[in-house]
Amino acid sequence: MCNACGNPAAPGHWTEAGAASPGDRLRARFHRAALLNSVLKPYGLTAHDGGVVPGIQLGTLSGAQTIVHNLEEVWDEAARLAGQPIDPLDPRYLGDD
Amino acid sequence: MTDTRLRLTILGGYLGSGKTTWLRHQLHVGAFGSQVHVVVNEAAEVPVDDVLLIGAEGMTLLAGGCCCCAGRDDLIAALRGLCDARSRLSADQPRLQRIVLETSGLADPGAIVAAIQGDPVLINHIVVDETIVAVDALHALAQLATEPLGRRQVGAADRLVLTKTDACETSALDTLRATLATLNGHATMSAAVLGEPMSLPPLSSDVGPFALPALSDEDARGPIQPTQVAIPDGMDWSAFTLWLSALLHARGEDLVRVKGVVRTPAGRLLLQTVRKVVQSPEILPEREDGKGDDSNDNRIVFIGRGYRPPDLARSLNRFLGLPPPKPQ
Numbered sequence: 313m314c315n316a317c318g319n320p321a322a323p324g325h326w327t328e329a330g331a332a333s334p335g336d337r338l339r340a341r342f343h344r345a346a347l348l349n350s351v352l353k354p355y356g357l358t359a360h361d362g363g364v365v366p367g368i369q370l371g372t373l374s375g376a377q378t379i380v381h382n383l384e385e386v387w388d389e390a391a392r393l394a395g396q397p398i399d400p401l402d403p404r405y406l407g408d409d
Numbered sequence: 410m411t412d413t414r415l416r417l418t419i420l421g422g423y424l425g426s427g428k429t430t431w432l433r434h435q436l437h438v439g440a441f442g443s444q445v446h447v448v449v450n451e452a453a454e455v456p457v458d459d460v461l462l463i464g465a466e467g468m469t470l471l472a473g474g475c476c477c478c479a480g481r482d483d484l485i486a487a488l489r490g491l492c493d494a495r496s497r498l499s500a501d502q503p504r505l506q507r508i509v510l511e512t513s514g515l516a517d518p519g520a521i522v523a524a525i526q527g528d529p530v531l532i533n534h535i536v537v538d539e540t541i542v543a544v545d546a547l548h549a550l551a552q553l554a555t556e557p558l559g560r561r562q563v564g565a566a567d568r569l570v571l572t573k574t575d576a577c578e579t580s581a582l583d584t585l586r587a588t589l590a591t592l593n594g595h596a597t598m599s600a601a602v603l604g605e606p607m608s609l610p611p612l613s614s615d616v617g618p619f620a621l622p623a624l625s626d627e628d629a630r631g632p633i634q635p636t637q638v639a640i641p642d643g644m645d646w647s648a649f650t651l652w653l654s655a656l657l658h659a660r661g662e663d664l665v666r667v668k669g670v671v672r673t674p675a676g677r678l679l680l681q682t683v684r685k686v687v688q689s690p691e692i693l694p695e696r697e698d699g700k701g702d703d704s705n706d707n708r709i710v711f712i713g714r715g716y717r718p719p720d721l722a723r724s725l726n727r728f729l730g731l732p733p734p735k736p737q
Contacts, residue, residue: 326687327650344647351651351728383651384685387658399659400652400724401716407727 327383338363348386355394359386413500414536415492416507419521422543423552423559424514427572427601431543432511434604444506446491450476450484450513475513477520484510484521485528492534508535517558518542518565519665519683526686537688542566546577546600550585550619553592560621563592564665564712565683571600574607580616587618594635595668595710636718640707641731646673652728654687660716661685669709677706 327344345361345368352359352370360369367379368386372393380389391397399405418441422428429449435441450471469487474480491508498504512521518540525531542562545552552559563569569589574582586598586609600607640649649671657664667682670693677693711721722734 326689327647327654340647344651347645347648347651351655383654384658387655397659398655400656400728401660401720405727406720406723 352390352394352398355390355396355398357390357393414534415495415505416538417488417525417535418507418509418538419512419518419540420509420543421512421516421518421540421562421565422514422570423545423549423556423562426514426543426545426549427570428511428514428543431570431572431601431604432509434601437604441507441509444503446505446508448484448487448491448508448510450480450511450516475515476510477512477516477518477524481520481524485524485531488525488535489528489530492530496534507538515558517561519561519686522565522683522688523686526688539567540565540683541568541570542596543570543572544585544589546571546574546582546585550581550588553588554619554621560592561665563589563596566593566596567681569593569596569598571598571609573602574600574609575602579610583612583616584619586612587616588621591618591634592621593666593712595666595712634712634714634718636711636713636721638709638711638722638725639734640669640671640709641726641729642707644671644707644729646671648729649725652725653682656721656724657682657685657687660713663715664711664713666712667709668712670706671709672707680709 341361341363345359348359348368356373358371358373360371361367362369365379367381369377369379370386370389370393371377376393378389378393380386387398420428420432432447436445436447446467446469448469448471469491471480471483471487474483476484488508491505495505510521512518522537522540525535525537542565544563549559553563571582571585577585589596589598598609600609653667657667661684664682665684667680669680671678671680675692676695678690679693680690681688711718726733
């Protein structure tokens with residue numbers, strides 16, 4: 313754990329389990345941020361992970377920015393910024409409505 | 410890299426379901442190894458169980474408060490103490506390998522797993538290995554019919570141990586087994602009398618489960634039911650984890666359990682969650698070609714309620730950018 317910033321608090325997030333080496337992990341981080349960005353786009357949000365600073369940067373189209381540390385925080389913060397929960401079983405997401 | 414973290418086994422079960430009796434025998438025969446520490450939690454102020462458990466390396470008693478709610482701080486403090494003591498020994502000395510936590514009969518094992526995973530110290534030292542739930546073969550059906558807690562305990566189990574089966578008629582036992590299978594389809598089931606393992610005959614297919622009445626706290630959300638979702642070949646693991654974490658975040662209270670083996674570039678990963686908590690996935694050994702049964706790979710079981718079961722696979726495929734799955 314980094315003494316200055318307290319990151320990471322836990323030994324690898326569960327989502328990193330598929331990546332064994334540091335290089336794989338970094339690649340997975342970039343890949344995940346790109347995916348997240350496309351997932352959040354319909355909600356008017358952006359996601360960015362530069363790979364240097366721990367955490368994922370979330371932003372709105374109006375420029376508000378926030379840094380979150382894991383995916384649980386991503387969904388909390390995205391729900392707050394978007395004003396609605398991000399629910400994969402939402403009929404609107406499934407295209408039922 | 411080997412995982413040197415402490416293994417934690419959670420032993421739960423309803424009041425009087427035979428947890429201590431079963432554990433005492435397991436300690437006697439050394440089923441949990443020699444370097445094992447037992448933590449016993451009692452909801453009542455007056456402890457009785459502690460005198461029964463001899464055979465462990467050490468024992469800690471947490472009395473006066475159920476460790477999934479009122480006594481949670483005591484539990485965290487006790488586990489941290491054990492981790493501290495272990496960390497002072499070098500790795501080549503014989504040191505603690507496993508903790509067995511016997512919960513009170515009122516505890517929800519899922520809440521305990523969540524408490525441990527949420528603690529910044531314990532998450533680095535302890536990995537939750539298995540949740541074993543003792544089920545009283547004589548009284549379980551009556552409890553399951555009226556107690557939501559009993560159903561939650563069964564739902565959280567990796568392994569169900571039916572106790573007192575010698576005093577139970579075969580037909581009643583079969584009905585109970587079929588009922589438990591509807592509540593928790595993935596847990597293994599075994600039987601024990603006074604801790605001594607008993608063999609269970611194969612369950613005949615004409616035995617139906619007992620129709621459990623709906624309880625007041627699960628009103629509109631419908632019954633808890635298992636749904637199997639096939640994972641597409643060559644799936645993008647990162648996309649899948651994003652989807653699952655979003656799903657658990659939105660529906661974690663309804664999804665009691667998610668469990669399955671997923672093939673990833675890193676190997677076969679055992680994935681399991683209890684409510685919103687995901688246990689760190691374990692890489693399973695690769696099977697030799699043609700040996701063993703890996704037909705259950707790339708299938709994930711979702712146990713929960715409050716959604717239409719086919720929506721899970723549809724949502725996953727949409728997320729992965731694949732065409733919707735064919736109706737089964």
